[in-house]
Amino acid sequence: MDTRHNILTAAAVLFARNGYDKVSMRDIAGAVGIRAPALYNHFPDKEHLYLESIAHVLQGKAEALARAIAGAAPAWTRLERYVACLARIFTEDPDALRLIQREVLNGDDARLRTLTDQVFQTPFQDMLDLIQELGPGRDAHLLAISVMALVLDHIELACLRPLLPGYRPEHDDPEVLARHVCTLLRAGLVDAAPSAPR
Amino acid sequence: MDTRHNILTAAAVLFARNGYDKVSMRDIAGAVGIRAPALYNHFPDKEHLYLESIAHVLQGKAEALARAIAGAAPAWTRLERYVACLARIFTEDPDALRLIQREVLNGDDARLRTLTDQVFQTPFQDMLDLIQELGPGRDAHLLAISVMALVLDHIELACLRPLLPGYRPEHDDPEVLARHVCTLLRAGLVDAAPSAPR
DNA sequence: GTCTATAAGCGGATAGAC
């Protein structure tokens, strides 16, 4: 089969869960059923393998978000779709989110710029436009970051939340999360009824 | 002077910025002006040095939050103080936040449980109680996580935000961030006027 | 393309002098 593809998917999982330094070329080779030197037939070194495995995982995620926000529906509807899509994508593939977290934490300026240009730019701009349509007087940048934070932090903290008081298993359901975020965005902390009003 | 204290503060900075594996005992020793074997007079091994440096940095942070939320003031006022305190603490000491991020990403279950019991438990419970007072019908756990996410994600993304459209330098000011978060919590994305109403 | 063998270097940690 396609060895290169197998390497990239196996490496992405290992890097996401253990971090760059805790994953050796031997580990990656072992996960694919080959020996370490064979990896160098497909990638020039570990760094390139790592960067390509990230790109491989993030492939298509941005496009899915673009589809969710597109169309002629009312702005609130498009926001709800965007939030739901974001929650679904990264709940189903938490390794992808971990890879992004590690890059944000460790990436030098050049790598962060590349990642921004190739992945974050378009979805963020879409969200920015949408927010400007919904709340013209507000700071769209702060709000767009806030929307991302509300959705992604819940998922990032999946390991920690069960240890904190008030946790219930349904909090890990992306639909529950999306509804919660939209309710909060609509009316804030207090004013909304338990079930989101239209 | 107190060599042990110097080691812990220097190590914390290195670990926060580069991660556990990218910091060698030689690096830490060099930052303090000694040689690597001397470190073993103060700590049994690298793992213990790492864990103690985290504890050393997080010391006092939880107490500051407890003070901010305490008192007989109205619930909204205490929430505002809490949010402002959270934003100030981690804007002034971004390395502390990075250490927490790394622990959440890499920590096994046992270490996350220890960290929760010793640091997160009390501030989170305080926030939970406050939210139950403010919005009795809502899911307090989801909301408390959301408040943390809104404040901390802005600070965690300090490296990324300048690369995204709409960024302005004032977004890095903890007071601006705290006002933004409180406005959002009060009335959601749309209903609030640009300057937060009382 | 994959293998075995191996180079070259860095990592944590210890021994023992001072």
Next chain:
DNA sequence: GTCTATCCGCTTATAGAC
């Protein structure tokens, strides 16, 4: 308590047979 010297394992990466 700190030093120098050193051990030993593991890492990335290459050479060369098949």
